[in-house]
Amino acid sequence: RFDGFMIDVINDISGLVGFDYRIRPTPDGRYGHKLPDSTWTGMIGDVIRGGADVAVGPLQITLEREKVVDFSKPVITSGTQLLVKRPELPYSDIKDLMNQDEVYVGVVRDTFQEKSVERMQSLSGFGLWDYVKRKNSFLDSYEEGITQVKNSDGKYALVVDQTDGAFITGKHCDVALFGELFNSINLAFACRKGSGICDKLSQGILSMRETGRIKLIYDKWFHSGVC
Structure with missing residues (x-):
C-alpha cells in the first residue's frame, strides 16, 4: 500500500538494526507546521501527541521542529x-x-x-x-x-x-x-522526543551511506523514470 524513497530507506534500516514497524497515513496529509496556538499539524503533530513514534517522510530539519521532536541523521540533501x-x-x-x-x-x-x-x-x-x-x-x-x-x-x-x-x-x-536551488536543506526522519528511536535510525542511515545503498535507492526513485 505504501511505497516511496523514504519507505524503502526505513525498510532497509529495519533489517539492519532490527525493529518492526507499521505505517499509517497522517490524517491531514501534511508534513507538519506550527499553528498560532503552538500546536502542530501533520506528521510532526502526530509524533508530538504520541499517535506515531516516527514520521516517515522527507522532513526538513529546522530549529523550530528540533524543539519538539528528535531527528535522525540526514538521509539526503535537497532544496x-x-x-x-x-x-x-x-x-x-x-x-x-x-x-x-x-x-x-x-x-x-x-x-x-x-x-x-x-x-x-x-x-x-x-x-x-x-x-x-x-x-x-x-x-x-x-x-x-x-x-x-x-x-x-x-x-x-x-x-x-x-x-x-x-x-x-x-x-x-x-x-x-x-533555475538554481533557492537553498539547501537536510531531510530526515522525525521521532518522539527522548525516545532514542532516531539514534537507531541514524545507525542504519550511516551504514547505508557507507555501502552506497542510499544512493541506489535514490536513483531507483528519482533517476529511473520514463523520461
Whole structure:
C-alpha cells in the first residue's frame, strides 16, 4: 500500500538494526507546521501527541521542529526549485520571470516551500514572495499545481522540493525543473522526543551511506523514470 524513497530507506534500516514497524497515513496529509496556538499539524503533530513514534517522510530539519521532536541523521540533501512546462519558456531566469506579468508562480500553502520563499525574501530581499502574494497564486495541493503547470503554455511555475520535482519530471515528460536551488536543506526522519528511536535510525542511515545503498535507492526513485 505504501511505497516511496523514504519507505524503502526505513525498510532497509529495519533489517539492519532490527525493529518492526507499521505505517499509517497522517490524517491531514501534511508534513507538519506550527499553528498560532503552538500546536502542530501533520506528521510532526502526530509524533508530538504520541499517535506515531516516527514520521516517515522527507522532513526538513529546522530549529523550530528540533524543539519538539528528535531527528535522525540526514538521509539526503535537497532544496527548493521551480517546476515548469517543457520545452519553451517565455523567460530566461527567475528574475526575468518576475518581470513578466502574465506568468504565475504557485506555492502550496502550509509547506516548507512556502516558508522558504518567504524567508528568502526577508534574508536577501529577493522579491519572489511579494510576486506570489501579488498574484495570489497560493494552492491547496501539489496535484493542483502540477495540473496548472502542464496546462500553462509556459506561463505557470510551481515551487517544489527538488527531490519531489525530480520524481515528477521522471514521470511527466512535459515538465522540467528550472533555475538554481533557492537553498539547501537536510531531510530526515522525525521521532518522539527522548525516545532514542532516531539514534537507531541514524545507525542504519550511516551504514547505508557507507555501502552506497542510499544512493541506489535514490536513483531507483528519482533517476529511473520514463523520461
